[in-house]
Amino acid sequence: MENVVYFIGAGPGDPDLITVKGRKILSEADVIIYAGSLVSKEHFQYCKGDVEIHNSASMTLEEVIEVINNSYKENKKIVRLHTGDPAIYGAIKEQMDELEKLKIPYQVVPGVSSFTAAAAAIKKEFTLPNVSQTVILTRVEGRTPVPEKEDLERLASIGASMALFLSVNMIDKVVERLRKGYGRNVPVAVIQRATWEDQKAVIGTLDDIAEKVKAENITKTAQILVGDFINCEYDKSLLYDESFTHMFRTAKDENSSN
Structure with a gap:
């Protein structure tokens, strides 16, 4: 199976708010590049003992890509661990563009923003x-x-x-x-x-x-x-209104005693 670089959203802070899929991939990673103080280090307790960890807070884009490229050539499983959801202010587009130039496949695993x-x-x-x-x-x-x-x-x-x-x-x-x-x-x-x-x-x-x-x-x-x-007054949702019908529920008969 071809190796893939994973961009994973670690969630907002609580390490249990990473997705099940994200944690599984993280536990199998050989190399992790994580977003500095924004990502809880508690995530690393689920990683392999010999995992290689890099803090991207002190790295340039070129240095991040160099680590990924070298690790990919060694057939290592690589995780780029971002805070929250990587699609929001994650600066992942520029990283993915560089990987495409190098013909390195990647996937994005969303997280809690x-x-x-x-x-x-x-x-x-x-x-x-x-x-x-x-x-x-x-x-x-x-x-x-x-x-x-x-x-x-x-x-x-x-x-x-x-x-x-x-x-x-x-x-x-x-x-x-x-x-x-x-x-x-x-x-x-x-x-x-x-x-x-x-x-x-x-x-x-x-x-x-x-x-x-x-x-x-x-x-x-x-x-x-x-x-x-x-802080406001609001209308109740029609979703649970007994008079509102949809494909899973019909309206209650007005003459019904139930």
Whole structure:
């Protein structure tokens, strides 16, 4: 069987939130390149004793590809272990492009993203009937620019539920732009290191969230969740409404005594 490089999402923090498939592949790996402090080292207790481990935090793209290429030539099983889900701010496209140039086959194994972990941490649902059926994942510009058409004010004006990555260190700028976009005060939650043992969560509104974030000294590794879904009235879903029919259930007879 031809060897394959695996890009695996390790989940948001809790090592048990990696998928069963991801852990199985990880346990068989000969070489692991993992995303530094963002990935729990507890994952390595499930690995082989002689596994070769590289921390990509100190590596360039070229160095990562060199390790993969050399290991692949030696027919070693290689795992590129990313935080959360690798498809979201994972910078995997540039790695996959390089592997294609080298004709090295690869697969992507998805993981639990930090934005869904953050919603779970505060026990909220992004998509409430008659509130929001859309979730926007975005960030404010830092060293990586954001396309002008994806300006935060413009996205906020839609009124959808939002999850902001990589932005908590600019919380004042975030609040200012969200206020302009939403045009009103809306609920906001900030969750730092969701699912880790030292998880922190603060809930407020645009009026006070910046102050609360600073009081808790939250400066990195946090999700900013924004929208009415955090605290609002909502309609119940039709999915479980006894008068709503679908292929698995017929409506109860109005004259039935059951």
